[in-house]
Amino acid sequence: DTGVSQDPRHKITKRGQNVTFRCDPISEHNRLYWYRQTLGQGPEFLTYFQNEAQLEKSRLLSDRFSAERPKGSFSTLEIQRTEQGDSAMYLCASSFVTGLGEQFFGPGTRLTVL
């Protein structure tokens, strides 16, 4: 499978716990994006990387959220001290730098905070 992969697909955690999600982009893609989607809404941009550099972060990304892409390949998104409002689908997408920039999405990680 050469598409974007995410792990885990589902995560249930208790409020206050830390969680970490992983995204493996399409191998030739050097841009990687994280989005969050809640029911009935479109995906909201959180952050993106070009290679290993984090170039932009949304103000939605509070201090409890951190993302890394240490070697310019896979990325992790960590949420510390989870809150019930963090319950959402977390989507990862990747794209080329060149071209029109069309983004291809992974299957997502559904987070439920109890």
Add this chain to the structure above:
Amino acid sequence: QKEVEQNSGPLSVPEGAIASLNCTYSDRGSQSFFWYRQYSGKSPELIMFIYSNGDKEDGRFTAQLNKASQYVSLLIRDSQPSDSATYLCAPPGGNNFNKFYFGSGTKLNVKP
């Protein structure tokens, strides 16, 4: 003003009809536009993009762009029940147009 506005629907059309989905955007600098389809519980799937004014056809799908009016639409001809999904419009935005601003999407129901 939201960056992207879409009618949330649901838009109901009978099988075989033309479904018309609309999107307006606020950033005049947006040059290319993407349409994604999202089935319930799944992630968005890219179905079309357009970057020039006018129409672009791909199979049963036609995207229409009017930059002067900041309006983009998606027409689905010969709608099938399998087309029932939420359709998301995504114009790039941000400092370098590197991120997508998604609308909330239009839910399409195609009735057999």
